[in-house]
Structure formats: C-alpha cells, structure tokens
Amino acid sequence: MAVNDGAFKGLSVLIPAHDEADWLPACLDALCASEPVAGPVEVIVVANGCSDNTAELARGETSAFEARGWSLRVLELAKGGKLGAWNAGEAAALGNVLVYLDADVLVSPPLLAQLAEALAGGAPRYASGVPQVTTSGNWVTRHYTRFWQTTGFMTHGVPGFGVFAMNRAGRARWCVWPDIISDDTFARLNFRPEERISVPATYAWPMIEGFAPLVRVRRRQDVGVAEVEQLFPHLMRNDDLHDQMRPFWRRALADPLGALVFVAVRLTIHAPVLRSANRWVRGR
Template sequence: MLIPRLSVIIPASNEAGYIGACLTALFASSPINAECIVVANGCRDATAAVAQSYTAQAQAAGWALTVLDLPQGGKPNALNAGDQIAKAALRAYLDADVIVSPNLMAELITALDGNAPLYATGTARIPCAKNAVTRVYARFWQRLPFAQSPAPGYGLFATNAAGRARWGDFPAIISDDTFVRLQFKPDERVQVAATYQWPMIEGFAALTKVRRRQDAGVAEINRLYPGLLAREAKAPLSKARLLALALRDPVGFTIYATVSLAVRRKSGKEWARGR
C-alpha cells in the first residue's frame, strides 16, 4: 500500500450532526493519495459510528479512513492521538463542522511542497447563518484585522514535515490553532485560493461564550509563551480604523461591541464551537 501524501486529522467531540457533511466534502476532493483520521473524543452521541459508516465512501474515493473512539474528551489529546498514527509527512488539521471545496486538499499539498518549514490554509467563507444576530456579527467580524490577516487558519490548517517539527505534542491549551499559526513567521504562512466553509455559531449567548473563550486562549498563550503573539502580523485595530468600520456598518458594530462588552462581564474556559 502506498504511503499517503497527506494525513487529515479531524478531532470530533459530539459532532454526529456535522461529521457526515464534513467527510462527504473531504472525500469529494480532487484525486489525491490521502488518509483521514477521525478522532471521536469524549462523545455522548454517535459521532464515531457516523464517521465509521463512511468507510465505503472513503474507499471508493481512494481515501483511507480510520476512526478512533477515545473515552476522554479534550481537543489537544485528540490531535495528539491522530498524529501518533498518521502516516503522511504532510498533516492537515480539520474541524468537524468545516466543509472543504474539491480542490482545497490538492492545493494545500502543492503549497506545502519543499523542505523549508511551511504552514498553509485555504480561503475561509462563512455561510449565511440562520440567526440574524450571527449574520450581522459575522459580516462585521470578517472585516476585522484578524480575519483579514494572511492565512489565519481558523477551522483548518496544514503543515509540511519541517513545519510540524516546530513543536512536539499539542499542548493542553485552549487555542491550538493560534499556537500552531504562531510557530510560523508571516512569510512562512500560505493561503491558497481554494475555499472552505466555516460556520459561525448561532445566537448572541453562544457568540459571547465563544468570544470569551477565544480571548482567554490568546491571554493563555501570551502568558505561557511570551513573545509568540508578536508573530501575529495582523494590522492594529486603531480608533480611526474602528470608527471607519463602525460608520460603514453601524448595526454590525453595535452587535460586535455588545458581544465584546458581555465578554468582559465573566470569564470561562468551557469548550464552544466556532468563533
């Protein structure tokens, strides 16, 4: 059996309602020699069984599919478990609610070719939310410096072998994607043109919960890895720029600001999907 060129690792905790669409899109990718490792962790639903049911579809598409069912939860532990059995030098880490476009995996393989350490991701698209507050928030959020920065990698990031050697096991921290992205300087990050859909969580309360966790994750990285955030390379959100954004989209600014104010009222580390 050929050694796969790409290993796609999908940590999945209680994702039975999402993992099927994720795998369907992944296995519809342009023909490549690849494997997919779904790591169900701490699930109280049928995530592992749903993922396993896609074995025939994976084989028909030329993919190898492995499903791990871990009793304990925790995304870092799931990522490490997937890494331990992955066979390919190129690694992609994919959230279970993300829908990739057909050419994305092939473009990532091309982008990561070479011996120099590299990080790559696709071009994210946020699908239209059902909730009106989330739709407005997402519209404004996509204009902020982070979303506009080079290769932000939310929901999907990939590295070549030299890039993966930049760190050992995934640490037990909140923001694994930020931690990995900041292992690379801006000129080592590549964003390919192929897209993927990254759904934003629905509703004001959920947005507040996720934003609170995101802020806690950034603060944790700053505390544990001093100086790492200097590699972020996003443009500063100056008062002038914020005013310009507010004038362009006053409703979006109001929703975003209200979520920001709500975040400051309470801190927490509970897991939540999306940003």
C-alpha cells in the same frame, strides 16, 4: 509525535470529533468530493469521549473513501479533549502533509490539493484556505459576523481557524500539543508570517448562533489567545501586523448596525455575565 519513516509520501487529514454526529457526515462527504491529490491520502477521525454515534457514522463512510483510493480510519478515545485528539491522530498519521480539520467545516473540492501543493517543499510551512463564514439567519450573528469580517484578523494574513495544515518540517517545531484552549492560534504563531501560505480555495465555517453563545465562545477565544501569549510569549513576534487595516470609525460608518452589535458583544465579553466554568464551552 510520530515521525514519518518515508514510506508514505501523501497527505493525512486529522479530524477530532466529540459528539459530532450532526456535523461529521457532511464534513466527510465534502472531503470525499475533493479533487484528486498527488500521492496517497488518509483520513483519521479521532472520536474522543463521545456519547453519541459519531464513530459509527464515521466508519459508515469508509467504503466511499476506499472507492476513490483513499483510506479512512477511526480512532476512539475514552477521554474527550481536542488536544489529546490531535496528539493521538498524529501518532497514527503517516503523511508528509498534515491537515487539521474541525468536524463542522466543509472543504471546497480544490482545497486539499492546493494545501498539498503549497506544503510540498522541505522548508517548514503552514497553510490554510479562505474561510467563508456561514450563519443560519440569527440577526445578531448575521450582523456581528459581517462586521467581524472587517477586522484585521480576517483581512490580513492567514487566519487558519477551522482548518489549517503544515508539513512535517513545520510540525517538528514542537513536541506534543500543549493543554491549551486556542490550538489554531498556537499552531499559526509557530510560523513566521512569510512561512504562512494562503491558498485561494475556500472552506465553509459556521459561526455560533445567538447573542449569549457568541459572548461565551468569543470570550473563550479571547482567553485562549491570552493563554498562548502568557505561556509562549516568544510566539507573539510571529503575529501579523494590522497597521494597514481600515480604522474602526471608518468601518463603523460603513456598517453602523454591524458595529453596534459587534461592540455590544465585545463589551459583554468583559462583563461578569454569561460566564461558564467550563473552559471548553461551545455554542452548539
């Protein structure tokens, strides 16, 4: 991992992008519409293993960022892989604050400034905003999402999926990113609950649409969390305690249809159907 030499005291936004031509322009437009951030800002798009025009589209946004005094760089890697993209982006990044952003996420205007402020100190810190999970109308996804948002993962702590950030002191806790599935879980659990900061600004994160894609992707996420637990058991002590959450039966009474769909997805995850040999399977 590259170490900031102190010349650049700002914020670096890292965006891994593998065939993200349909999503990346909107992501960059939302970034460019952000409120002012104290200090310089650089955006680094890491186009990894792309077979579409992701890199070209990203470069087309350069002038818009330059017009507001920010820089936009595009790195192209021949090999796909999110963890490799994180490593390459960090090697090029200069900021004291590192923001890790998925290419299908839309940040709200105040988010970057709030992350920069929350992570300005010298103590190791991690931060994220408030996720607003979006759906495009599929009824299974809509009901699943509504109930999923009542789980302890969503109601306690700082979930950090889709976008998370840390300062250099926090990032120094490990060397290169390991070859794992759940990068967001690994990053979050490298910080104790009191070191994780939730800022009030929101971001839009799209939920996978349809029953089969939901099963595949949620299974992959379960496998990713289990992988972190197996490889880095010491990190699990940093997980959030969910003993104050509402019991399942109360949530099910309040939303029986959502509970039914949620349980159906969860049961199918553990069944020998809809499995994929690709550990990086995506639902879109």
